[in-house]
Amino acid sequence: MEDQTKLSRTFRIITLTLIIIGACTFLFGVLTDPERTWANYLIVNYYFLSLAMGAAFFLALQSISQSGWSAAFKRVPEAMTAYIPFAAVFFLLIFFGLSDLYHWSDKGAIPNDQLLQHKLPFLNVPFFFARMLIYFALWVILTSILRRISIKEDQTDPTNQKEILSLFNKSELYSKIFIFVFAITFSLAAFDWIMSIDVHWYSTIFALKNVVASFLHGVSILALIIFVLYKEGHFPFINKYHLHDLARYIFMLSIVWGYFWFAQFMIIWYGNIPEETIYYFVRWKEGWKVLFFLEIISNWAIPFLILLPVKTSRNMTVITAVILFLIIGQYLDLFGQVIPGTTGSLRFGWIEAGLFLGYAGLFSLVVGVSLSKAKLIPPNHPYLDESINHLFK
């Protein structure tokens, strides 16, 4: 099972071209239409960060629950977490677009607005970036510790069972720390970066919905990367039970996502308090209504209905099709959360497409490089045999 990926020339060229396209789009966009560019910059930034964080959460859960089936795929979520430091840099660059994104950062608006004054101790520029630094520091430190333990496990002597077991226990301990940190910091991050755009509006379930969205889409991209690697000839042992487990993750999380989406919508709709319903009023106007329904269809209805039968959830092509819908779904979801509060115009043009492609290229390159740096299948993992001979359990 000695297996290591190599990045092909074409992969490097394609991803670098995409990154250049993204960078050019960003530069031209900032010069011509800064408000629209910064809003889309936030969307794509958060989009790929949420994938990396979802993968990190998946990795931590596998260690905590001591899951056997996923041990061989461990390197894929690890590689996805390598994107987090890049996201940190891009998020700090938001400093330059602050006035285009967040109404609360506007000094002129605060004296006439009681709500902004009330929120000032939390939502002010220095504290906003201080919190951002703390979140990213914690995430980068914890995910790199998990990665380092995993690499160290590869290098230990396979006969040294004691050392391997102690490393395994160590990764479980850090995973436990990570999920607590993740739950608190990522919730606050969703409040800070996304919800504070609509600064007069609030929803307590908002963070939970975004945490689940990150987990759902992180796992779907994880599954997609595994399928791509399988098509390239890696992971030769994948059977229908591995596929079924991945599909079940997507299925279960799409239900949870739909649950929170509906909970937020229904409470606000039924409560009928103007300062809350304004959020959905904007999203029910002409044009936006289509987006509103596409969001729930692509994130919940399609995964739920398609992955309900056992036969479809053991078919790689079907799962891949569902994942493509989820990729679009997460974009629509974030688009609907960010754009109405910033530019307020519903359009998808070259700025949106270019930025998304650029980030997709960067994310693929980072994950690809990180994957090629270590053995694709961790040879000394205690559960490796169980993972390779995975049966319906």
Added chain:
Amino acid sequence: MKRVFKIGIFDEEERFISSIESLQKKEFKIYDVFTPYPVHEVFHLLKRKSRLPTAAYFFGLFAIIGVLAFLYYTSVIDWPIVYGGKPFNSFPSFIVVTIVITIFTVTIASLAAFSARSKLIPGRENTIFDSRATDDKFVIVVNTDLLDNSKSEQITTLMKENGAVEVYDKDFENIYA
């Protein structure tokens, strides 16, 4: 009619499963198995198929349509009342009720279907092959009525080889299964 059964008791899941596999390799028919917890592998090995999930799906479909129809009838047709300025047919607020009653219906109806299919009614007599089958042991039961002595001995050795704690023959006058 008196019926003879060979009963093998196992401590561990792996030995129990490897024993089933080797019995099937020699083409012995397994009459029944008992496990302390659900083991999906056994389900696959014995090639048992269950239509209960399909039934549950249709119970769910029936429940969703039934509950929504009932809510529509009560709050739109029969007794329309304005609640907090909402329309009579306020679909989003119906969903929570629908989900809860659907779960309830599917649970009860599946239990009823399962009980009816396996003829489980209160006061039903049951054959207990080995009292430890209701405890922490894994049990394999093979009907040896039509097998001669050498074949029967072969089963015993197969089970013993795979790590059975105990293998013995037992006669039953009546089988309630």
